[in-house]
Amino acid sequence: MKALKDIPYPSTSSDPSIFESWSGEYDRVRIPWSIKRLSFSRSADQRYHASRLLEQLSWNGDFAEAEQVRQELVEMNVPIRPSRVYYNLAWNVLRQRPPPPNLTETFTNWLSLLPNMTNDQKPLNIGQLSSALLFNSHHLDLETIAQFGIILSSKGYIRKMGSSVVACLTRHADSDVSSRILDEMIAADYAYNRSQFGAIDNTSTGRQRHTIKRLWSIAIRTHCTAGRPEVAFRMVKRAHEHDFRLTKFTYEYLLGKLEADGLDDLAAELRAHPCCGQGCQSMPRTLYPILTSTKWTFVAAKQ
Numbered sequence: 001m002k003a004l005k006d007i008p009y010p011s012t013s014s015d016p017s018i019f020e021s022w023s024g025e026y027d028r029v030r031i032p033w034s035i036k037r038l039s040f041s042r043s044a045d046q047r048y049h050a051s052r053l054l055e056q057l058s059w060n061g062d063f064a065e066a067e068q069v070r071q072e073l074v075e076m077n078v079p080i081r082p083s084r085v086y087y088n089l090a091w092n093v094l095r096q097r098p099p100p101p102n103l104t105e106t107f108t109n110w111l112s113l114l115p116n117m118t119n120d121q122k123p124l125n126i127g128q129l130s131s132a133l134l135f136n137s138h139h140l141d142l143e144t145i146a147q148f149g150i151i152l153s154s155k156g157y158i159r160k161m162g163s164s165v166v167a168c169l170t171r172h173a174d175s176d177v178s179s180r181i182l183d184e185m186i187a188a189d190y191a192y193n194r195s196q197f198g199a200i201d202n203t204s205t206g207r208q209r210h211t212i213k214r215l216w217s218i219a220i221r222t223h224c225t226a227g228r229p230e231v232a233f234r235m236v237k238r239a240h241e242h243d244f245r246l247t248k249f250t251y252e253y254l255l256g257k258l259e260a261d262g263l264d265d266l267a268a269e270l271r272a273h274p275c276c277g278q279g280c281q282s283m284p285r286t287l288y289p290i291l292t293s294t295k296w297t298f299v300a301a302k303q
Contacts, residue, residue, distance in 0.1 A: 050073070050079065051073060051078070051079070051080040053069060054066055054069045054070055054073065054080065055081075055083055055085050057069060058085040058086055058088055059085055059088075061088070063089060063092050066089060067089075067106070070109065082113055082114060082115040082116075082119070083113065083114075083115065084115060084122075084124060086110045086111075086113040087114060087124055087125075089110040090114070090129065091129065091132070093107045093110065094107065095132065099139070099141075103141060103144060104143050104144040107144055107147075108144070108147045108151060111148065111151050111152070112151055114155060115155070116155045117155055117156035117157055118156060118196050123160075124157075126152065126157050126160045126161050127161075129148070129161075130161045130165070133145050133148060134164055134165075134168055140172065142168070142169060142173050145165055145168055145169060146165075146169060146173075149161065149162065149165035149166070149169070149181065150181065150184050150185055150188055151188075153185040153186070153188040153189045153192070154188035154189070154192050155192065156189070156192050156193075158185060158186075158188075158189040158211060162185060162214075162215050163214065163215065163218050165185070166178075166182055166185070166215050166218050166222075167218055167222050169182075170182075170218070170219045170222040170226070171222050171226050175223070175228070175231045175235075178219065179219070179238075182216070186211070186212055189208070189211065190208060193208065209245065212244050212245075213244065213245045213246060216235070216239055216244055216246060217246045217247045217249070217250040219235060220232045220235050220236060220239075220246065220250050220254060221250055221253050221254070224253055224254055224257040229254065229257040229258050229261055229263060230263065230266065232254050232257070233254065233258065233263075233266050233270065236251075240273070240275065245275070246275065251275065251276045254270065255267055255270055
């Protein structure tokens with residue numbers, strides 16, 4: 001494709017004499033109704049688009065050829081139309097064994113070409129991609145998971161996969177890194193809502209606040225189960241500074257972990273905070289899950 005673009009135009013004008021004039025012979029040709037209906041039902045956008053070849057290769061499962069065409073379109077600065085067909089390409093990258101050496105880049109290239117949730121007639125099966133990234137791999141690639149969370153948040157899917165991504169990154173990545181990615185996911189979701197719905201109404205604002213409350217609560221409880229109650233306590237204080245609400249269960253969970261680890265001063269400070277409430281009771285120690293340690297190649301979490 002790039003080679004065709006580099007071919008110079010002919011220096012002389014075309015010769016119209018090589019074309020045959022219209023005659024009644026063409027009028028007598030009967031066109032099948034199926035072809036007529038197809039040709040007239042297509043809009044101008046459907047008849048041709050610069051990335052249509054890429055879509056066709058994706059439908060046919062020609063993954064290597066599709067990747068080559070995608071690279072050429074990018075090199076020529078040709079815009080690629082978002083399409084759900086690129087889900088097949090993203091899924092193919094994840095199921096390759098052994099994984100490709102540039103997995104994160106290749107996967108996110110196709111992931112970024114998926115349409116927004118509101119622009120797609122049928123929501124994508126995000127759960128299949130999440131399972132392949134989080135559970136069906138011998139190697140947990142946290143960098144790819146982080147990009148997965150940020151890109152799909154920018155497309156309106158934060159409520160579909162946000163909880164699993166945040167829990168995984170909080171458990172296994174450095175706390176500063178996981179907090180930054182959480183902030184980026186929430187910011188991407190906010191930008192998506194602004195771009196799709198314009199001014200944020202009360203319903204959208206309430207949904208946004210619920211998302212923040214849910215994801216921050218998950219991150220704080222994950223720090224507790226990973227044996228980092230002091231990090232969880234600092235995250236609660238940061239939530240209070242930004243006026244983020246947390247679930248009552250999260251306060252109780254953290255309070256129980258602080259008391260169980262003998263951090264009585266932090267527990268007393270947490271209990272005295274108005275958000276914790278007078279009726280805030282610590283969780284029984286028997287409810288804390290038992291976690292085993294695992295080595296990862298991403299930024300290691302501080303135990």
